[in-house]
Amino acid sequence: MSDPKRWLDDPGSATGFERDLLRGARDVEPPLGAQGAVWKALAAQLVVGGAVGVAGAAGTAGTASAATAGSSAGAVAGAGSTAAAVPRPRTGSRWPAPAARPRPVVRRPAARQ
Amino acid sequence: MPEVTFQEVYDEHFRFVWRSLRRLGVRESDVADAVQDVFLVVHRRLADFEGRSKMTTWLFGISLRVARDRRRLAYVRHDVSDDALLGERADESVDVAAEAERRQGLEVLESILDELSIEQRADFTLFELDSMTGEQIAELLGIPVGTVHSRLRLARDAFRQILARRQARDRFRLVAAGGVR
Numbered sequence: 001m002s003d004p005k006r007w008l009d010d011p012g013s014a015t016g017f018e019r020d021l022l023r024g025a026r027d028v029e030p031p032l033g034a035q036g037a038v039w040k041a042l043a044a045q046l047v048v049g050g051a052v053g054v055a056g057a058a059g060t061a062g063t064a065s066a067a068t069a070g071s072s073a074g075a076v077a078g079a080g081s082t083a084a085a086v087p088r089p090r091t092g093s094r095w096p097a098p099a100a101r102p103r104p105v106v107r108r109p110a111a112r113q
Numbered sequence: 114m115p116e117v118t119f120q121e122v123y124d125e126h127f128r129f130v131w132r133s134l135r136r137l138g139v140r141e142s143d144v145a146d147a148v149q150d151v152f153l154v155v156h157r158r159l160a161d162f163e164g165r166s167k168m169t170t171w172l173f174g175i176s177l178r179v180a181r182d183r184r185r186l187a188y189v190r191h192d193v194s195d196d197a198l199l200g201e202r203a204d205e206s207v208d209v210a211a212e213a214e215r216r217q218g219l220e221v222l223e224s225i226l227d228e229l230s231i232e233q234r235a236d237f238t239l240f241e242l243d244s245m246t247g248e249q250i251a252e253l254l255g256i257p258v259g260t261v262h263s264r265l266r267l268a269r270d271a272f273r274q275i276l277a278r279r280q281a282r283d284r285f286r287l288v289a290a291g292g293v294r
Binding site: 003014026 | 127132145147211219241265272
């Protein structure tokens with residue numbers, strides 16, 4: 001089954017205005033530094049939640065209770081969805097980075113074609 | 114047997130998750146938090162991932178749920194679009210008028226895409242904006258190619274209807290504004 005022609009590739013399949021709208025939205029790259037910033041916030045949250053056994057984690061917890069945060073994080077994962085109640089440091093916040101990165105390990109799936 | 118760590122998954126797929134969330138309508142101002150949500154789930158579930166699907170399929174599924182939840186929350190809170198649409202950032206060196214026009218175009222596009230179902234939106238943006246093939250999208254979403262094509266057709270129809278409605282409304286406002294002068 002062949003694909004239809006893309007609107008951006010085929011002037012006959014979309015109006016100029018439609019193509020202009022799409023053309024302006026092709027780039028959605030993360031900004032520079034976003035990967036590291038999100039990692040720091042994520043790792044801090046995992047440490048606060050007690051999800052990983054990281055040496056020195058106690059000093060990064062701020063005022064949050066590890067047990068409470070841990071159960072919230074569990075709820076997030078269990079539901080497979082977001083949970084507004086989860087205490088979280090926002091990216092680029094003042095929360096410090098943990099001493100080590102979380103490292104749960106699983107087997108790598110067999111290579112797929 | 115080789116192993117994959119959470120960190121490796123993060124490092125390898127951060128960009129993919131970010132882009133997926135943006136394509137699924139998560140605002141630029143929210144996307145970092147949404148990426149966190151996705152990887153929190155990944156952290157909890159990675160040990161259960163058996164490799165029956167591709168890692169990207171699994172991650173996209175999680176991203177889809179996270180985006181859907183955020184969409185629901187935004188609807189409840191009646192959020193309005195922020196000024197950073199579809200990941201576009203202002204560049205101070207560009208012409209201000211051109212930049213304003215570009216942002217206006219992005220706002221129109223975002224408002225149209227917001228009216229599509231999230232599944233249609235995924236299909237439409239992956240095909241039209243990311244230039245993925247039907248087969249690639251089918252593999253990513255874990256659905257048949259025929260479903261990808263039918264969703265795309267519906268999404269295109271809806272896109273045109275919404276755009277036509279918007280344009281009619283704008284014309285009406287223009288006329289109405291002219292009438293009271």
